[in-house]
Amino acid sequence: MRQAPELKGSATHERLRRAFDVASRSAQRYLYLATMAEIEGRSNAAGLLRELAETEAVHAQGHLDLIRGVGDPVTGLPIGExxxxxxxxxxxxxxxxxxxxxxxxxxxxxxxxxxxxxxxxxxxxxxxxxxxxxxxxxxxxxxxxxx
Incomplete structure (x- = not known):
């Protein structure tokens, strides 16, 4: 039986951290731009941008769920209780x-x-x-x- 590889310190670990950062930033950018669209009276654009922001936040949580076993992507400290x-x-x-x-x-x-x-x-x-x-x-x- 093959043993699972160690995620911590791997290139995949680094890519998961990067993916978390990218999705988190994207979610915030979409929210910011949705607010701007709302101010401009562009409610359709604002609605779509908010929807995409929520989707990006879900993506970030998915990345975080995959990385949680090796620690918080910001601090490196354990994620648990x-x-x-x-x-x-x-x-x-x-x-x-x-x-x-x-x-x-x-x-x-x-x-x-x-x-x-x-x-x-x-x-x-x-x-x-x-x-x-x-x-x-x-x-x-x-x-x-x-x-």
């Missing part, structure tokens, strides 16, 4: 709030893009807030909303 998932999300939000967005803000400010720097700084605050909210939920423990 909600407590594990919260820990991975907290880790990601902290990194984005304390490192990623502040670095982007510094670069934008240094290049003279002050409005963009302000936006990145706002995003850093939002991400730190997300981390705090997720942390509060995590501290409640696994029995928090079970009857």
């Amino acid at each position: 909600t407590d594990q998932n919260l820990d991975a999300l907290i880790s990601s939000e902290i990194e984005e709030g304390e490192t990623v967005y502040p670095s982007m803000a510094r670069t934008a400010r240094a290049e003279g893009f002050l409005d963009i720097a302000d936006w990145f700084e706002t995003m850093a605050k939002v991400k730190r807030g997300f981390a705090a909210r997720l942390g509060e939920l995590s501290e409640m423990g696994s029995g928090a909303d079970r009857s």
Whole structure:
């Protein structure tokens, strides 16, 4: 009997991560463009774009389902029970709030893009807030909303 190959670290693993990124970005682009179409009074276009956004989100979830056994495609941390998932999300939000967005803000400010720097700084605050909210939920423990 042939043993299944190890997904983690394989080229297929990397392609699944990329596919997840692409589908996730596409879903958000479609939603954004649907909003623009709605503002322009193009309800047919907005409806189709929202439908396609939902389909792209389903695609992203499919990719994530295939990759979940080897870890979160963003953090590499395990995907499993909600407590594990919260820990991975907290880790990601902290990194984005304390490192990623502040670095982007510094670069934008240094290049003279002050409005963009302000936006990145706002995003850093939002991400730190997300981390705090997720942390509060995590501290409640696994029995928090079970009857």
